[in-house]
Amino acid sequence: MLILNKQIAIVGGGPGGLTLARLLQMNGANVKVFERDINRNARVQGSPLDMHKQSGLKALIRAGLLETFKKHYRVGADRKTIVNENANVLFTTPLIQASNDFNDENFHPEIDRGTLRDLLLQSLEPDTVVWNSQFISMIKQKSGWLLHFGNGKTFYADIVIAADGANSKIRPYITDTKPVYSGITMIEGHVHDAKNTLPNIHALINDGALLAFGNERNLFMGLKSDGDLTFYTSFKATENWYSNAGLDYNNSSEMLNWFRKDYITWSKIWYPLFENAATPFVPRPIYCMPPDHTWKSLPNLTMLGDAAHVMPPSAGEGANMAMLDAVELCDCLSKEGHPDLQTAIAIFEQNMQRRASEMARVSLANGEWMHSPGSLDKMLAMFGAA
Ligand SMILES: Cc1cc2nc3c(=O)[nH]c(=O)nc-3n(C[C@H](O)[C@H](O)[C@H](O)COP(=O)(O)OP(=O)(O)OC[C@H]3O[C@@H](n4cnc5c(N)ncnc54)[C@H](O)[C@@H]3O)c2cc1C
Known part of the structure; x- marks a missing residue:
């Protein structure tokens, strides 16, 4: 096996990095995950993720975690309700579609990000994750890399895998290509105890996800298992709009004023989202x-997930792709048949690039029409509800 007696460093403990760590450990590899968060509870984890049969769920099955997942996913949370800007319900997924049949391609069970992270963390050998380890830089040493972290520590690894997300600090060691702004900006907000704080909106959500369309703008929201709600405004804007708009993301009433003006045709029913949101709001360009970017493969360094192919969330595929990357990279590194590590990494990267570029194109196209005139009708048609 190519990774026998090799020290592997995965940088980033998101869905991609943790899935890979689990799969590699199942194959007897020496793995450490370096994560910049101070500990597992350091950050509020955002909107829930839906897992797809051919990617996220496939990875969980390979990781031996499907039964644990079944205990923790949010039954019925895959239900989608589509409304217009006045909150008139135009479509709700029939219950039969929101089934719990794991053999059904169209069943996309939802799980809180934090729960998924915990589930993966618990599956790892003790002390696999080294918290409070923000990757800063690395230099070539022997046949591998010496990594430097913000806490002053260093670590030698024969193989480094970048799983450090959209703003990867390792990507520049592999390619000069950078992510390009998609033309869409989202603003994320959180409301605690939505059932009591926002009874009207909570009733609309129907325990699933709510998608609202109007005036070339969108509003998405979903509940987490602790009863908190995460919402996203989503609209076309210039790349630096979030800093040039002069908004104070710590000020709820200022954010409400912005929403009233920018979502001018939208009903007042949405205002309590802003009135009750915990601050700060998080702008997300x-x-x-x-989609067509490629790079020359290296013998001891690769990347996966958002680090390799960040894409707009409009196809709901990013975390699923990251977890499938983990399956395919583990296969390439651990199965017999590849003459050397560089070949194994090259085969993994070519497949990932092909698969991710198709998905990125779909995501970009979805993002475009979802913020164009007629988006509501198109979304309804997609759900067969025109
Ligand atoms: C609004 C929104 C909704 C989305 N909805 C969905 C969905 O429904 N389904 C779906 O599949 N995807 C969805 N996505 C995409 C999904 O969140 C990402 O694609 C996924 O999280 C990528 O996983 P990852 O492991 O590659 O990276 P990440 O989840 O970004 O994890 C990277 C990890 O690396 C750590 N890190 C970063 N820099 C460093 C450093 N320098 N040193 C050490 N550690 C570092 C971070 O703290 C983090 O833990 C959505 C994204 C957004 C923005």
Whole structure:
């Protein structure tokens, strides 16, 4: 096996990095995950993720975690309700579609990001994750790399895998290509205890996800298992709009004023989202790696997930792709048949590039029409509800 007696460093403990760590450990590899978060509870984890049969769920099955996942996913949370800007319900996924049949291609069970992270963390050998380890730089040493972290520590690894997300600090060691702004900006907000704080909106959500369309703008929201709600405004804007708009993301009433003016045709029913949101709001300009980008494979360094192919969330595929990357990279590194590490990494990267570029194109196209005139009708048609 190519990775026998090799020290592997995965940088980033998101869905991609942790899935890979689990799969590699199942194959007897020496793995450490370096994560910049101070500990597992350091950050509020955002909107829930839906897992797809051919990617996220496939990875969980390979990781031996499907039964644990079944205990923790949010039953019924895959239900989608589509409304217009006045909150008139135009479509709700029939319950039969929101089934719990793991053999059904169209069943996309939802799980809280934090729960998924915990589930993966618990599957790892003790002390696999080294918290409070922000990757800063690395230099070539022997046949591998010496990594430097913000806490002053260093670590030698024979193989480094970048799983450090959209703003990867390792990507520049592999390619000069950078993500390109997609033209869409989102603003993320959180409301605690949505059932009591926002009874009207909570009722609309129907325990699933709510998608609202109007005036070339969108509003998406979903509940987490602790009853908190995460919402996203989503609209076309210039790349630096979020800093040039002069908004104070710590000020709820200022954010409400912005929403009233920018979502001018939208009903007042949405205002309580802003009135009750915990601050700060998080602006998220959405980026995409150029779909056709490739790079020359290296013998001891590769990347996966958002680090390799960040894409807009409009196809709901990013975390699923990251987890499938982990399956395919583990296969390439651990199965017999490849003459050397560089070949194994090259085969993994070519497949990932092909698969991710198709998905990135779909995501970009979805992002475009979802913020164009007629988006509501198109979304309804997609759900067969025109
Ligand atoms: C609004 C929104 C909704 C989305 N909805 C969905 C969905 O429904 N389904 C779906 O599949 N995808 C969805 N996505 C995409 C998904 O969130 C990402 O594609 C996925 O999280 C990528 O996983 P990853 O492991 O590659 O990276 P990440 O999840 O970004 O994890 C990277 C990890 O690396 C750590 N890190 C970063 N820099 C460093 C450093 N220098 N040193 C050490 N550690 C570092 C971070 O703290 C983090 O833990 C959505 C994205 C957004 C923005």
